[in-house]
Amino acid sequence: MCLVVCPTGIDIREGANPWCIACGKCSDACTKQMDKENKKTLIGYWSENQISQKGSPIRWIRPRTVIYALFLTLTISAIGILLSSRVPLYLSVLPDRNIQPMLIQEGIVRNFYEVQMQNLTPKDRTLKFEIETSDLQGERKILVGGTEEATVQLKGNSEERYRLFIELKIAEQDSKKRSHDIKLKVIDIQDSEYSKSETVPFLLPVSISGWKIQNDERIVHGR
Structure with a gap:
């Protein structure tokens, strides 16, 4: 056939x-x-x-089969570790480009930021903002929406946007550098492990004499 x-x-x-x-x-x-x-x-x-x-x-058990099984086990374990250590909070912090940094009073500078947060858990959270910086050691203040309140309420499975004002007291030796990195942290008051942080620039206005002198010198030399 x-x-x-x-x-x-x-x-x-x-x-x-x-x-x-x-x-x-x-x-x-x-x-x-x-x-x-x-x-x-x-x-x-x-x-x-x-x-x-x-x-x-x-032959069901061969060297290749053992290698594939080991690789698959390691991959699944790594994914499990990453998921278990992942903080279920989305945080985005961007400087507000529409408003320039301003000098509030003697030595105190205010910067403006747009903050977006998303709570990825069904539990309501009470979150507070904190600042960490290595070179600016002066007084600091955080205002949410213009009020002197550094805590916000974020409902479960929700997303919110906030306007943040950050004020730092700038010492004379720090005014020679216009941009400083600061770390903005968001921490749950009842669960400190539920936290997220993001590093953002803190800019000084040109009206601060230390930076303005350096800027003027660059212009003179450039000519």
């Missing part, structure tokens, strides 16, 4: 043939004919390795 259906007229029973176009008609015909006799097909697609090992028991 396999010889009859072959479009190239070869006898596949004699073995692999370079004229075979791998159409599979011989295999289908043989399978149907052998099924009528309740026997296995004589023609199929097998690799040389499968043919040479025909009749041998299948």
Whole structure:
């Protein structure tokens, strides 16, 4: 039957043939004919390795299988560790480019920020803002929406946006550098592990003499 259906007229029973176009008609015909006799097909697609090992028991545990299983276990473990240590809070802090830094009073500078937070848990949170900085050690104040209140209420599975005013007292030695990095932290009052932080620039206005002198010197030298 396999010889009859072959479009190239070869006898596949004699073995692999370079004229075979791998159409599979011989295999289908043989399978149907052998099924009528309740026997296995004589023609199929097998690799040389499968043919040479025909009749041998299948080796389920091989070096490659062990390596794949180990790699999969490590990958799943790493993903589990990352998910378990992930704080379910989204935080984005961007300087407000529409309002320039301003000098409120002697030595006190105010910067404006747009804060976006998303609570990824169903629990309501009471969050407070804190500032960390390595070079600015003067007095600091955080105002949310212009009020002297550094805490906000964030409902479960909700997203809120806030306008933040940050005021820092600038010492004379710090006024020579216009940009300072500060770390804004958001901490849950009842659960300190529920916290997130982001580093943002704190800029000094040109009206501060220390930076203005340096800026003027650059202009003079540039000419």
